[in-house]
Amino acid sequence: MRRLVFILVVLAMGCTTRPAAAEQLVVSLSNHQVAITSNFIGEQLVLFGTIERAPGMALRPSYDLVVTVVGPRQTLRTRRKQRVLGIWVNVDSREFLRVPAYLAILSNRPVSQIAPPDILRRLQIGLGNFLLTQRIGSDIADTVSDDPFRKAFVRLQRDHGMYSEVDSAVTFLTPAVFRAAIALPADAPLGQYPIDVKLFADGKLVARTNAALEITKTGFEQYVADAARDHGLLYGFATTLLALLTGWIASVVFRRD
Amino acid sequence: MQIYLPIADMSVNVFLVLAMGLAVGYMSGMFGIGGGFLMTPLLIFIGISPAVAVASVTGHIAASSFSGAINYWNRRAIDFALALMLLAGGIVGTATGVWLFTTLRALDQLDLIIGLSYVTLLTVVGAIMINESLRAIARARHGMPATVRRPGSHTWFHGLPFKLRFKRSKIYVSAIPVLAIGFVIGFVGAIMGIGGGFLLVPMLIYFLRVPTATVIGTSMVLTLVTMASATVMHAATNHLVDALLALILMVGGVVGAQFGARTGQKMRGERLRLLLGILVLAVGLRFAYELGVQPEDLYSIRHIGAG
Numbered sequence: 001m002r003r004l005v006f007i008l009v010v011l012a013m014g015c016t017t018r019p020a021a022a023e024q025l026v027v028s029l030s031n032h033q034v035a036i037t038s039n040f041i042g043e044q045l046v047l048f049g050t051i052e053r054a055p056g057m058a059l060r061p062s063y064d065l066v067v068t069v070v071g072p073r074q075t076l077r078t079r080r081k082q083r084v085l086g087i088w089v090n091v092d093s094r095e096f097l098r099v100p101a102y103l104a105i106l107s108n109r110p111v112s113q114i115a116p117p118d119i120l121r122r123l124q125i126g127l128g129n130f131l132l133t134q135r136i137g138s139d140i141a142d143t144v145s146d147d148p149f150r151k152a153f154v155r156l157q158r159d160h161g162m163y164s165e166v167d168s169a170v171t172f173l174t175p176a177v178f179r180a181a182i183a184l185p186a187d188a189p190l191g192q193y194p195i196d197v198k199l200f201a202d203g204k205l206v207a208r209t210n211a212a213l214e215i216t217k218t219g220f221e222q223y224v225a226d227a228a229r230d231h232g233l234l235y236g237f238a239t240t241l242l243a244l245l246t247g248w249i250a251s252v253v254f255r256r257d
Numbered sequence: 258m259q260i261y262l263p264i265a266d267m268s269v270n271v272f273l274v275l276a277m278g279l280a281v282g283y284m285s286g287m288f289g290i291g292g293g294f295l296m297t298p299l300l301i302f303i304g305i306s307p308a309v310a311v312a313s314v315t316g317h318i319a320a321s322s323f324s325g326a327i328n329y330w331n332r333r334a335i336d337f338a339l340a341l342m343l344l345a346g347g348i349v350g351t352a353t354g355v356w357l358f359t360t361l362r363a364l365d366q367l368d369l370i371i372g373l374s375y376v377t378l379l380t381v382v383g384a385i386m387i388n389e390s391l392r393a394i395a396r397a398r399h400g401m402p403a404t405v406r407r408p409g410s411h412t413w414f415h416g417l418p419f420k421l422r423f424k425r426s427k428i429y430v431s432a433i434p435v436l437a438i439g440f441v442i443g444f445v446g447a448i449m450g451i452g453g454g455f456l457l458v459p460m461l462i463y464f465l466r467v468p469t470a471t472v473i474g475t476s477m478v479l480t481l482v483t484m485a486s487a488t489v490m491h492a493a494t495n496h497l498v499d500a501l502l503a504l505i506l507m508v509g510g511v512v513g514a515q516f517g518a519r520t521g522q523k524m525r526g527e528r529l530r531l532l533l534g535i536l537v538l539a540v541g542l543r544f545a546y547e548l549g550v551q552p553e554d555l556y557s558i559r560h561i562g563a564g
Contacts, residue, residue, distance in 0.1 A: 040261045041268055077559045087548040089369050090557075152556035186259070187267040187304075217263065224263040228496050236492025239500045240485045243316045243507055247323030250511035255331075 024052040025209040027197050034184060035218040042186040045213065051176040051199060064107065064114040064200040065170045066125050067180045069213075071102025071162075072191030078153045094149040095135040101189045102162050103130060106169035106180050115203045123198065123205065127154050127165045161185035182213075190215050264499035265309045271505060273303065278509020282321045285510065286328075286517025287524075288473070288533045291318035291452025291480045294379070294540060296506070306560065309499055312491035316503035318452050319484040321510035322477045328518045329474030336425035336471045340478040342432060343457075346439025347483055353440075354447025372548055374449055378456070379541025386459055386534030393527035426471045434464055443483065452480045455537055459530070469526035 027049035034043050047067060053059065079093040107114060111126045124130045128145035132153065136143070143150050157163035162185065170180045182195075192214050199207040217225055227235045261268045277299050285292035293314050300310035329335050361370050419432040438460050442453040457476045461467040467475070492498040521529060 036261055038261050039259055039268075041259045074560065079557050079559060081552055081555045081557075083551070087373075088550070088552055089548075149556075153558065156554070156556060156558050186261075189266065221261060221263040224500060228264055228492065228498065228500070232493040232496050233489065235496075235500070236489035236498065239316050239492060239498055239503055240319060240488045242500065242504060243320035243485065243488065244323050246504070246507040247320040247325075247511050248327065250324040250515055251327040254512075254515040 022054050022057055023199060023201075023207040025197055025199055025207045026050050026052055027195075027209055027211050029195075029211055029213055032213055034213060034215045036190070036215060036221055037218060038221060040186060042188070043184045045182040045184065047180040047182060047195065047197070047211065049178050049180075049197065049209075051178075051207070053176075059175055060201045062201070063172070063175070063206075064109065065172075065178055065180070066111060066114065066198045066200065067104075067106040067170060067182075068125070068130075068196040068198075069102070069104040069106070069182055069193055070100045070196070071193050072100070072189050073098040074101040074189070075099070076101075076153070078149050078156070080149070080152070094153075096153055097133045097135055097140060099132045102184070102193065103127070103157070103164070104169075104182060105130070105165045106182065107167050108170040108172060108178070110167040111165070114200050115205075119203065119205070125198070127158075127163060160187075162188075184215070188215055190217060260501070260505075262305075262499050262502050264313075264497065265305050265502055267304060269303060269305075269502075274502070274505045275509040278317065278506040279513040280509075281317075281506075282510030282513025283517040283520075284513075284536065285318070285321050285454070286325050286514030286519075287521035288455065288458065288517075288529065288536075290454030290458065290476070290533070291322055291484060292454075292510070293318050293451035293484075294375070294449070294455060294537075297451070298540070298543075300502075305502070309497050309502070312488075312497035313499045313503045313506070315484045315487040315491060316498060316500070317506035317510050319481055319488055320503075320507035321514040322452070322454075322481040322484065324511040325514045325518055326474065326477040326481055328515070329477060332474075332522075333425075334471050335474035335478055336423055336467070337475075337478065338421075339423045339426055339435065339461075339467070339471075340475050340482075342421070342435045343439035343442070343475075343479050344482055346436035347443035347446075347479065350440035350443025350445075351447045351483070352443075354444040357444075358448055371449060372544055374445075375544040376541055376548060378445070378449075379537050380545065381541075382456060382459065383534050383536075383538025383541050386530050387538060388534075389463070390527045390531035390534060394531065397525075397527065423467075426465075426467045426475070428466055428468075430465055438464065439479075442479070446483060452484050454480045455533065458533070462530075469529075473521065 027047055030046040030048070034045070051063060075098060076096045077093050078096060079090040081088045082091040084091065105111070105126055111120060114120075115125070120126055121129045131142050132150060133140055133142055134149070145151075154163055161183075164183070170178055172178045192212055195211040195213065197209050197211065198205055216222075258271045259268045260271045277296065281292040281296045281299070284290070284295065296314045296317065297310050300314065301307050326335065420429060421432050421435075422429045438457070441460075442457050445451070445456060446453040454476050457479065458472055461472045461476065462469070488498060
């Protein structure tokens with residue numbers, strides 16, 4: 001059953017992505033791999049692209065562009081506090097399953113002006129339309145966008161700089177050349193970040209392409225992380241030894257004889 | 258200056274963390290406590306995940322208690338026999354605490370239990386300490402000898418069997434309360450993620466009448482052993498010890514502990530206990546405030562897992 005749904009979804013997407021192979025998107029990132037070093041405080045990336053037209057085809061009067069950057073998937077629990085016997089306790093919680101840890105929806109103008117709501121919903125454009133799967137009782141589904149838990153979840157993620165919807169992040173340098181600014185926060189999780197670029201004209205999807213960026217650890221940071229994961233016991237002894245050494249050095253340095 | 262922590266997966270300001278290490282280290286040297294009950298909430302406050310904070314703080318406490326212990330060792334202010342006996346009870350207590358920790362986590366109310374135990378324990382212990390030390394100060398001011406026999410100075414457990422003589426501390430007590438205190442410290446430490454020094458010091462003073470001269474050094478040896486083994490255990494099982502974070506905290510911590518130890522030895526015992534009592538009570542009230550006042554945001558997000 002799930003497979004059938006999946007096939008239908010793929011077919012539906014196929015229909016929408018290729019209405020007419022009139023335009024094609026060519027995109028490139030300023031940096032495909034972001035290496036986290038010891039002074040990493042976040043990074044600004046730029047995605048450049050052009051709109052290639054079929055020979056002899058005239059440029060349409062106006063294009064709209066939406067870039068969706070989706071970070072690694074995580075399961076997050078949103079909890080709500082309530083007063084019980086005078087103290088504030090987490091009473092209710094909702095699990096968000098395999099939702100992006102980072103999500104940026106970048107466009108050249110507010111998404112609500114780019115396409116009609118049904119298309120936005122189908123293509124998951126905008127934070128309100130992006131599919132955020134929740135476990136509700138025994139069901140797994142997304143809720144309406146004004147569900148209190150969903151709203152709180154998106155708001156908290158926005159506050160942390162993890163989710164964003166920026167309607168001025170895409171700029172057209174010429175009618176056919178554009179750039180999109182992608183801001184990665186300092187605590188962006190490691191992993192693959194697929195990027196989905198969609199071109200609209202007159203409220204319809206006319207072209208679509210993909211790119212990806214990757215956030216990795218390098219050098220010392222990677223070495224420490226690997227050691228902690230693969231040689232836990234040894235790493236623990238090393239840390240303890242480090243602690244004893246630091247304590248001993250301090251007592252020698254500060255000896256008052 | 259920002260620095261990226263490899264296990265915590267976030268960048269922090271080195272000087273902020275260093276200053277936190279210094280401040281907590283100073284207090285740990287002064288009072289002979291590990292300082293976990295101060296450091297862990299501070300780290301969580303700057304955005305480090307509670308699990309990484311608890312695991313990394315153990316390394317920091319091990320470092321500052323070792324440097325403090327050396328200091329007290331040079332002054333012959335450690336009772337190793339007493340520390341060993343407490344440790345025996347502590348191991349059993351830790352194992353029991355870890356078991357309860359796992360059970361409570363399965364019930365999804367661990368945060369509440371931790372919060373409530375912080376409030377209860379810290380406010381009660383803090384209030385008792387303030388009360389006792391104020392009385393001692395008042396007595397001293399009225400010219401009464403400090404060694405006056407207080408009610409309860411000789412309680413029922415002084416009649417218990419298996420009496421042992423701890424020479425360095427000049428006390429003669431039954432092994433049972435010593436083991437029991439070790440057990441309680443180990444148990445509470447595992448549940449609350451703290452070394453338990455702030456509990457151990459008053460317990461040794463009030464129940465066992467360990468003199469102030471040896472109580473801090475002895476408590477530091479116990480803290481050192483439990484926290485060093487906790488570092489190894491956390492690293493081996495959860496892989497959550499951030500060595501870089503621990504190192505920054507350690508450097509600040511040991512330096513602070515050196516100065517703290519000096520201040521502590523210059524100060525009179527009851528005044529020291531009054532200060533520690535105020536500190537403990539303040540942290541307890543801070544936790545109570547958090548539980549009792551409507552939070553700014555009713556919602557919060559907790560990371561469950563990747564994928």
